[in-house]
Amino acid sequence: MQTIRQKHLLGTRWFHWINLPLLFVMIWSGMLIYWAFPTYSVGPIRLFPQWVFTLFNIPQRLAEGMALHFFFMWLFVVNGVLYVAYTLLSGEWRYLVPQSFSAFHDAWFVLLHDLRLRRDLPSQEKYNAAQQIAYSAIVVMGAGSVVTGLAIYKPAQLGWLATLLGGYPIARLLHFTLTVLYLVFFTVHVAQVILAGWNNFRSMVSGWEIVNEEERTPAS
Amino acid sequence: MKKNERQHPELSLPDNEAQRIVRGKTRRSFLVGGLAAAGMVGAYEWVTHASPEDEVPWPQRRVLDFNGRLSERLLSNEHLMPTYAPDKIGGVKPNGHFGLEKPLASEKWSLQVTAPGRSATSLSLADVKQLAKTEMTTRFCCIEGWSGITQWGGARFSDFTKNFFGPGQPIPAYVYMATPDGEYYVGLDMKSALHPQTLLAYEQDGKPLEERRGAPLRLAIPIKYGIKNIKRIGLIQYTDERPADYWAEDGYDWFAGL
Numbered sequence: 001m002q003t004i005r006q007k008h009l010l011g012t013r014w015f016h017w018i019n020l021p022l023l024f025v026m027i028w029s030g031m032l033i034y035w036a037f038p039t040y041s042v043g044p045i046r047l048f049p050q051w052v053f054t055l056f057n058i059p060q061r062l063a064e065g066m067a068l069h070f071f072f073m074w075l076f077v078v079n080g081v082l083y084v085a086y087t088l089l090s091g092e093w094r095y096l097v098p099q100s101f102s103a104f105h106d107a108w109f110v111l112l113h114d115l116r117l118r119r120d121l122p123s124q125e126k127y128n129a130a131q132q133i134a135y136s137a138i139v140v141m142g143a144g145s146v147v148t149g150l151a152i153y154k155p156a157q158l159g160w161l162a163t164l165l166g167g168y169p170i171a172r173l174l175h176f177t178l179t180v181l182y183l184v185f186f187t188v189h190v191a192q193v194i195l196a197g198w199n200n201f202r203s204m205v206s207g208w209e210i211v212n213e214e215e216r217t218p219a220s
Numbered sequence: 221m222k223k224n225e226r227q228h229p230e231l232s233l234p235d236n237e238a239q240r241i242v243r244g245k246t247r248r249s250f251l252v253g254g255l256a257a258a259g260m261v262g263a264y265e266w267v268t269h270a271s272p273e274d275e276v277p278w279p280q281r282r283v284l285d286f287n288g289r290l291s292e293r294l295l296s297n298e299h300l301m302p303t304y305a306p307d308k309i310g311g312v313k314p315n316g317h318f319g320l321e322k323p324l325a326s327e328k329w330s331l332q333v334t335a336p337g338r339s340a341t342s343l344s345l346a347d348v349k350q351l352a353k354t355e356m357t358t359r360f361c362c363i364e365g366w367s368g369i370t371q372w373g374g375a376r377f378s379d380f381t382k383n384f385f386g387p388g389q390p391i392p393a394y395v396y397m398a399t400p401d402g403e404y405y406v407g408l409d410m411k412s413a414l415h416p417q418t419l420l421a422y423e424q425d426g427k428p429l430e431e432r433r434g435a436p437l438r439l440a441i442p443i444k445y446g447i448k449n450i451k452r453i454g455l456i457q458y459t460d461e462r463p464a465d466y467w468a469e470d471g472y473d474w475f476a477g478l
Contacts, residue, residue: 001233004230004233005228006228062364154291205250
């Protein structure tokens with residue numbers, strides 16, 4: 001006998017897969033805009049070196065970037081708001097939001113486990129503590145992008161918001177930093193999905209997983 | 221199963237049956253997902269390759285204009301760019317010299333003002349200076365992303381407009397401003413133009429305007445991107461139709477408001 005179980009709701013999957021291209025277009029158009037004043041760096045590493053802009057054919061496309069950004073922002077926000085509403089109303093948030101501070105402690109052990117420094121995992125429900133923190137944080141980051149974005153989009157009409165965030169230049173830096181964090185999230189997320197294997201990936205597409213399939217197949 | 225049993229059903233089935241069911245669900249989901257992805261790619265292609273209006277594919281141009289109208293609708297005179305102490309001045313570089321190519325012949329300069337149903341008027345700098353002088357130190361935001369703080373001195377455009385039309389007279393919905401040679405021009409909605417921080421400026425950072433910064437008279441409109449802060453104004457044209465705008469014709473947002 002084998003047990004199959006619905007892991008991800010239909011809405012969760014739609015919002016997730018719609019968000020992927022929307023976030024990508026927002027980052028891409030954001031890069032077209034950022035090129036016009038690329039001032040940030042991490043230590044000696046400029047964000048971004050000229051060759052990165054050249055490689056992706058980014059230079060001289062500010063107007064195109066702004067038009068794209070201020071078109072797709074609506075879809076990005078609507079999808080995000082619907083996702084949050086759906087997650088709250090369906091009760092899915094109970095699996096996603098860490099229920100206590102021990103989540104941080106558990107997440108540390110998950111990290112050690114994933115780095116092959118620890119054998120066993122803390123007990124979990126649908127998501128482990130590291131996933132809970134990551135998937136909750138990404139929603140907060142999305143809201144942060146909207147708030148910082150509004151502050152630099154309308155620093156006069158929403159002057160109080162820009163002031164609250166530390167002023168126009170700081171709001172711009174925060175908006176950019178969040179974008180870099182998306183790329184970090186994306187890299188780790190995709191790596192984890194690859195490592196978790198087909199049964200897990202399939203559940204994000206079809207919704208269904210085969211319970212404990214990993215334990216049935218010999219470890220590779 | 222603990223909670224949410226209804227949402228997350230579980231089935232225990234013989235191995236081959238379980239595999240068959242999951243494979244079927246997966247196939248169907250990939251098919252639907254693939255169609256949705258194809259639809260999204262098609263939509264993106266349409267959004268980015270529809271016939272352009274002023275260099276922007278029309279669906280995006282419509283949304284830019286919608287955003288602008290929404291922003292204009294919400295704009296009020298209480299929406300102010302933050303002001304600063306004069307010791308915070310810095311970071312604004314002269315950027316853009318369209319319409320300034322020829323040296324300024326100050327003695328020949330005059331300001332032409334027109335409006336529908338009125339005869340054209342020619343004004344001197346002294347005429348503008350007769351209006352109450354406002355000084356403000358505000359952030360100047362370039363559409364490229366940089367910003368700086370600068371001090372402006374000049375007449376409120378709202379005072380200028382009231383003075384031109386006379387009290388209680390209707391004011392057209394838009395205003396167009398151009399350099400004397402017509403090489404650079406901006407279009408403005410009247411709400412932004414009459415905003416209390418919109419000045420016809422003749423001083424910057426406490427000194428008379430330098431030539432490269434727009435002498436003898438320029439627009440200081442900190443609630444718009446720098447591209448709308450036209451230098452060396454030679455013509456002010458009140459109009460009922462949305463006027464042309466140099467950068468909007470080149471793919472930028474017409475409203476360009478902050």
